[in-house]
Amino acid sequence: MKSRKKRPRDEFSDLPISRQSRYRARQRRDGRCIECGAPAGKASRCLRHLTLARERERKRLGLKRRYFGSMGYRMESANQTFQ
Ligand SMILES: [Zn+2]
Numbered sequence: 001m002k003s004r005k006k007r008p009r010d011e012f013s014d015l016p017i018s019r020q021s022r023y024r025a026r027q028r029r030d031g032r033c034i035e036c037g038a039p040a041g042k043a044s045r046c047l048r049h050l051t052l053a054r055e056r057e058r059k060r061l062g063l064k065r066r067y068f069g070s071m072g073y074r075m076e077s078a079n080q081t082f083q
Contacts, residue, residue: 043071050075
C-alpha cells in the first residue's frame with residue numbers, strides 16, 4: 001500500500017483554510033515572501049513581489065496617490081544606498 005504524501009504538521013495544519021492560505025501563513029510566519037519564498041523580513045513579500053502586488057492593487061483600485069510611508073517604499077529606499 002502506497003503511503004500518502006506526508007506534510008509537516010504545524011499550527012496551520014488543522015485550520016479550515018485553503019492549501020494556499022496555509023502556505024502563505026507559513027511563509028509569513030517564517031518571514032518569507034508569500035509568493036516566491038525569498039527572505040522578506042517584516043514584510044509579507046520580497047521587495048519584487050511587494051512592488052508587483054502594490055502596482056496590481058493600484059490598478060485594481062485606481063489609486064492616484066502613493067503612500068511613501070508604506071513598507072515597500074521604505075524597503076526600496078533602504079536598498080538604494082547608491083544612486
Ligand atoms: Zn517574492
